[in-house]
Amino acid sequence: xxxxxxxxxxILWEVKAISKLAHQINEDIRDKEIRLIAEDGxxxxxxxxxxxxxxxxxxxxxxxxxxxxxxxxxxxIMDYGKFKFEQSKREKEAKRNQHVVEIKEIRMxxxxxxxxxxxxxxxxxxxxxxxxxxxVTIRFRGRQMAHTEIGAAILERFVKACDEIAxxxxxxxxxxxxxxxxxxxxxQKLEKAEKPAASATEDE
Numbered sequence: 001x002x003x004x005x006x007x008x009x010x011i012l013w014e015v016k017a018i019s020k021l022a023h024q025i026n027e028d029i030r031d032k033e034i035r036l037i038a039e040d041g042x043x044x045x046x047x048x049x050x051x052x053x054x055x056x057x058x059x060x061x062x063x064x065x066x067x068x069x070x071x072x073x074x075x076x077i078m079d080y081g082k083f084k085f086e087q088s089k090r091e092k093e094a095k096r097n098q099h100v101v102e103i104k105e106i107r108m109x110x111x112x113x114x115x116x117x118x119x120x121x122x123x124x125x126x127x128x129x130x131x132x133x134x135x136v137t138i139r140f141r142g143r144q145m146a147h148t149e150i151g152a153a154i155l156e157r158f159v160k161a162c163d164e165i166a167x168x169x170x171x172x173x174x175x176x177x178x179x180x181x182x183x184x185x186x187x188q189k190l191e192k193a194e195k196p197a198a199s200a201t202e203d204e
Contacts, residue, residue, distance in 0.1 A: 023064050023066070023080070024064075024065040024068065025062050025063060025065070025080055026053060026062055026063050027053070029049045029052075029063060029065050029073075029075060030049060031049050031073050032048060032049070033046055033047065033048060033072040034046070034047065034048075034049050034065070034072050034073050035070065035072050035073070035074045035075070036055070036074075036076075036077070037075070037076040037077070038076075038077055039059070039061060039076070039077045039079075046072060049063075052075055052077075055077065056077045059077060061077050061078060062077070062080035062081075063075050063076075063077060064077075064078055064080055064083070101131060101132060101133060102133070103132065103134070103135055103182075104127040104132050104133070104134050104135070105134075105135040105137060106120050106123060106124050106127075106135070106136050107137045107138075107139055108120055108136070108137070108139070108154060109138070109139060109141075109144075110140060110144050110147065110148075110150045110151045110154065111144075117154070117157075117158075120158075121158065121161050121162075124136065124158065124162060124183075125162065125165060128165050128166045128183065128185045129165060131185055132185070133182060133183065133185075134162075134166065134182070134183040135181070135182055135183075136155060136158055136181050136182075136183065137179065137180040138152075138154060138155060138178065138180075139178050140177045140178070140179070141177070148174065148179060151172075151179045152172055152179065155172045155179065155181050156172075159181070159183070162183055164186075165186055166183040166184060166185055166186060167183065167184055168181065168182075168183060169181075169182035169183060169184050170182040
């Protein structure tokens, strides 16, 4: 066998393998009997795959096996190219509408002033309203570690200010010199959220 013949055989085998990953169509359907459904949904009864294929070809359409596990297998007459195109379009639309939950982070100092706190709070509300989880962190430096209760009070104040749109996932916890907590948007807010922009960290 020549190299060209071997190459053609390999390509044909790959095409058939790929087609069988999705649906068996046309000549790939070799069952002795199948149950046939017309393109408009009409039940055409049980017949040989060959007879069903002839009916599909007479209509310039494809024979597609849609229920291989049935006894006998169920096949439908359809425009397979159009079916695959519409299926791909639906999958893209579903991905476009899918909300990707991210964890946003806001960092504050235990000596943060009121104006800066309010800015951080507004950003936190924005992240939560977009449907993202929120990590709020207080960073302690030097002697500030001796007064971690101040940081805890700031986090408690932040939680209360987010009560209408968020719930506390994890209570404040020390991690080295950081005290952090996690907030999640309330269910009704999450349902209305749209897909957010890229991940970001709010730092003081």
